[in-house]
Amino acid sequence: MSRRTIGLAIAGVVVALAVIGSLLVYAFSGDGPGGKKDQGKNGTSSSAGPTPGPSSHKTGETAATAGKTGGASTDPSQGQTPNGQQSQSQGQGQDGQTGSGGQGQGQGNAPGGPAAGLPAGYAVVTDLGFHFSMAMPQGFRQTDIAGQNSGAIYSRDGGFPRIQVDYTDKPGDDAAKAWALLALQVRGDSPGYKQIRIDTVQYRDYPTVADWEFERDQKGIRVRVLNRGFKVDAKRGYAIMISCPADQWDGPECTTMRNVAFQTFQPLA
Template sequence: MAMVKAHVSTSELVAGRYRLVDVVHRETNRVGYYGEDLETERACLLTQIGLPDDQGPDDARRATSRILRTSERIGLLRPGRVATVLDAVEEAGSLWIVTEWIDGTPLGALLAQQGTFNYVRAARIGLELLDVLEAAHVAGITHGELSPGQVFVGADGSVVVTGFGLAGATLAPRVAAPSYASPEQARDERIGPASDLWALGAILYTMVEGRPPYRERDRPETTLKGVDRLPLRAPVRAGPLTQAVQGLLRKDSRERLSRPVVREALDRVINDAPETAAQAMHRPRLRGRYAVGPTWGRRAMVIGTALAVVTVAAAVLVVTNGSQDDSDSAATGAAPTPSASAGAPTGQSPTAAPSTSPTQEETGTESGAGSKSPSTSPSGTALPDGFSTYTSPDGFSIALPEGWEPVATSRASDVAYRVFFGAEGDDRRLAITYSEALGPDPVAVWRDDVQPDLEERSGFQRIGDIEATTYQGYRAADMEWVSDKDGTRSRTFGRGFLIDDHRGYSLRWTTPEEDWDDAANRKALDTFLRTFRVPGD
């Protein structure tokens, strides 16, 4: 595949009439220039796209014809909101799209200058983009190339979109902006409106987080592989936009949010948070290093203890890591956070909670200096033989088998932690996680954030459906799965539950699969669920 030249001399003319003056923005295989039309003496925007090496003259003519035709159709539907294409020509292995000059700045350039936007500003831009996409989709047109380089923002906040008609005209849909391509585009499959909604979600994510959901790698193919296969790193600065962003970035196109749902979510952010806009403008930007670890959705960004709120959100993410590697999380210092999912009644399998990703300095391993009382559970009921109540320094309590104690604890500041319990010579494990940055839908957290991360593990297979339930009066969800570790097939039951709008716990119980139904293991799980108490209960 041919790539565009690293630069084009501004003394060159395109098609003998368009003078290139300055570069406006760059993306993979695409460069935008401020230019002059020598015939009309007007400013224009020229976009250069590299064409495949084997593209013939007929292919180039079809591409230019398609771009002109599509641009004219969408321009009639949303005049002033879509760039008017004046010309499209093939020259020296490149496709050149000439549009009227746009009185605005590419969104990508704005983000490069400003770092991040507050979520109200992001929602306003997102709503304008949604208006344009809705008009196109109703007319049967998919953009297929949407990225920050194709969105121009005026001084008044108005938005103009370029790039309609490129999808399918060249190979560009897979390489022009790989970190904004949908998973189906990454697999080179047929695309439709759902791909544009993914791109909208990716743009919203970038505006609030300061980086795309999937980072640009050294080769477009590597970036696309990451989009297709890697779990999403859950946003930590999106505030009330979080659910909309995660709903748009679901890997399965059939599960992405619909346009009406997205519109309602964006409207709500704009209308319900007028005061937050000013406050958000003064929030510290995410700077410094990124701490990577297991997360609810994938990996959490933790910038330091000073940014406690950011750390909390990061913590939520860690819990996505799979059950079989709870011990690995401890070893690597990845702090867990409770899952938004919550528990099922006794007798159902419990589900794991989210975990947190702390910086290395914030993560510590300790032997657990809690206390034990031997005879009764926190509720005052008698315990099974061989169990005694453990009270954590963090305030929760639970009945544990004799000889069991905390073997490791991982933390992210004071807002998320995971404690691992076990005994020497016992290959079973219990993990308890707490987090202060959980989403409101436990099932969605397991499905969209936890499971994609678990799927990267050897032999992962979910057992049954994710079950919405209640646990001790709290909203909860359960997920059960099997996986391989060090030659052993393990089975895990996780239960996560919310104790208020954003805080919660999870319990995760793992045994060798072949021992799962042993009476002693069933008794242990039942006892854990029956005796666990949050602080204050």
């Protein structure tokens, strides 16, 4: 065998090893509830959509990844949509802060629509690609895509606090069951995972809604997550995941942020 042939063979092996190494890093270094960047069908997401679950594509976590058993799913076969146009309103509310959080928090509609009665420093974000609008703190922008293009992650700089919204057009019928199944995987994949609760809750008149609350270690800090998955109708399921540093969970910023998110969320056609 010539030296040139041997050299090409060695080069091919080096390239193959590099590719395998990159895939391993990609698979195990993500931020999602399961700690993986792209977990596909069984990944963990940050919200409980048609199949709630946490998984992530880049640094994100999918909120609706529990297959057909829950409210919203990040499974590409469950009707992922390409990321569409996003716009943020320029106005901000002048009202006072919302009430403190807790189980069942932010369960009503905001009278007059998402823009009515916003706290100071909030603006309505409309995401046509993932079919929703919601009020978020001004300065929040889309910093990543969740799962396999299942949703969008919003924050100031890619850190915490953050809001993730996932969408599916094939929602399941039991959000709590979907979260419970997904939690089994997330427990093993997320460093320092501690489950707080998985509860069926009332949220507007949606047919199935469940909250999944847990803590984990992420980006070098202790993070607390509330992941709400729900089915709006036969064609729309969502997961809204709120993540904050655990020691700031009951502080005014994170409490107001999650209350306003649940109060002002509006599904779009």
